Amino acid sequence: MTGRVAPEIMRRHLRMYLVLGSVNCSVEPSLVVQEALAGGATMVQFREKGQAALAGEPMIRLARRIQAECRQAGMPFIVNDDVELALKLDADGVHIGQDDESAASVRERIGNRILGVSTHSVEEARRAILHGADYLGVGPIYPTRSKDDAKTAQGPAILRELREAGIDLPIVGIGGITVERVEEVIGAGADGVAVVSAVTGAESAREVVEAFIDKIRRATEGIS
Numbered sequence: 001m002t003g004r005v006a007p008e009i010m011r012r013h014l015r016m017y018l019v020l021g022s023v024n025c026s027v028e029p030s031l032v033v034q035e036a037l038a039g040g041a042t043m044v045q046f047r048e049k050g051q052a053a054l055a056g057e058p059m060i061r062l063a064r065r066i067q068a069e070c071r072q073a074g075m076p077f078i079v080n081d082d083v084e085l086a087l088k089l090d091a092d093g094v095h096i097g098q099d100d101e102s103a104a105s106v107r108e109r110i111g112n113r114i115l116g117v118s119t120h121s122v123e124e125a126r127r128a129i130l131h132g133a134d135y136l137g138v139g140p141i142y143p144t145r146s147k148d149d150a151k152t153a154q155g156p157a158i159l160r161e162l163r164e165a166g167i168d169l170p171i172v173g174i175g176g177i178t179v180e181r182v183e184e185v186i187g188a189g190a191d192g193v194a195v196v197s198a199v200t201g202a203e204s205a206r207e208v209v210e211a212f213i214d215k216i217r218r219a220t221e222g223i224s
Contacts, residue, residue, distance in 0.1 A: 004112050007170055010135050013043040013076055013114075014172040014192035015220075016212050021048035022062060024146060024200040030065035032205050037073040039209030041199075042192070044070050045095055045116075047080035063089055076114060083109050095137060098124060107132035116172075120151060120158070122165040129169055137194060138162065140175020141185060146196035156188035163189035179211045186219035 005013075018033065018041045025032050033044055046063050048054055054062055063079070067089055070077035078093045079086035083106055086094045093114025096106055103117050117128035118137045125136055140153045159173060173185040174194035185193055193212065202208040 005114055005134055007134075007168075010114070010170040011191040014135055014170055014194075015042045015216050016040060016209060017043045017045065017172050017174075017192055017194040018199055018209075019045040019047050019080070019146075019174070019194050019196050020200050021046060021050070021053060023048070023050040023053050024196055026201075029062060029200075030069055032200055033066050033069045035205035036199055036209045037069060037075060039206035040213040041075065041209050043076045043078060045078040045080055045194070046091075047095075049080070060085070060088070067091065078114060078116065086110065086113070093134070103128050103131035103133055118174075119162075120154065122162060122167065125162055125165075125167045125169070129167070133169065135170040135172060135191075136162075136167070137172050137174050138190070139173055139194075141173045142176030142181065144174075144176040144196070146175075156184050159185065159188035159190050179208070179215050182212060182215040183219045183222070186216060187222075192216065 018036045020029055022029055046066050048059050067077045076092035078095050079091045080095050081100050083094055094106055094110055095116035097118040107115055114134050115132055116135045116137055117133040119125045119128055128136060138158060141156055143153045170191045172192045172194045173190035177185055177193045177195055178198050182193060199205050199208050
């Protein structure tokens with residue numbers, strides 16, 4: 001990459017953002033990713049955490065399979081929290097939480113790759129922007145079982161609060177988001193939705209992603 005990703009491009013990548021690892025899937029995760037990308041997923045984050053998560057070579061092999069699907073589809077592949085793995089794979093970016101390595105330090109290490117930062121308040125959002133974030137992951141918006149250490153759900157109001165405070169960086173809402181809740185999340189100020197179980201637990205990942213994409217399109221057009 002020769003330069004940081006432009007905000008308008010970042011907003012497009014955030015529209016339908018799939019987050020997953022082996023723990024979230026009942027079938028081979030790379031097949032879920034393949035289906036989701038065929039349905040229109042715009043970015044994928046590899047998040048291999050939780051009980052029974054893979055480690056070492058099996059984890060790296062799975063990450064490479066998912067990355068290969070993303071490359072074939074021309075969509076960004078993001079690694080959660082693990083800068084070493086991201087650099088080893090030459091991933092498109094890294095997503096970190098508030099309890100991980102600092103955004104400033106990660107930005108220094110990853111150069112011009114995409115940097116996403118989880119934020120839960122205006123103060124955290126401003127700090128992330130100052131330290132070089134390309135987008136903010138905000139949530140959990142609704143209660144979720146996909147993350148063992150998830151904080152209390154804040155509802156769509158946190159998205160509105162960030163926008164009203166002048167935060168104009170691309171934002172993706174995450175946590176308990178279903179197709180039925182898309183309109184509420186986009187309407188509150190998110191550029192897109194990050195989804196785990198609504199896609200990984202579906203009978204057809206492709207059909208669910210298509211339904212999300214349709215709702216996102218309608219919600220975006222409705223507020224433009």
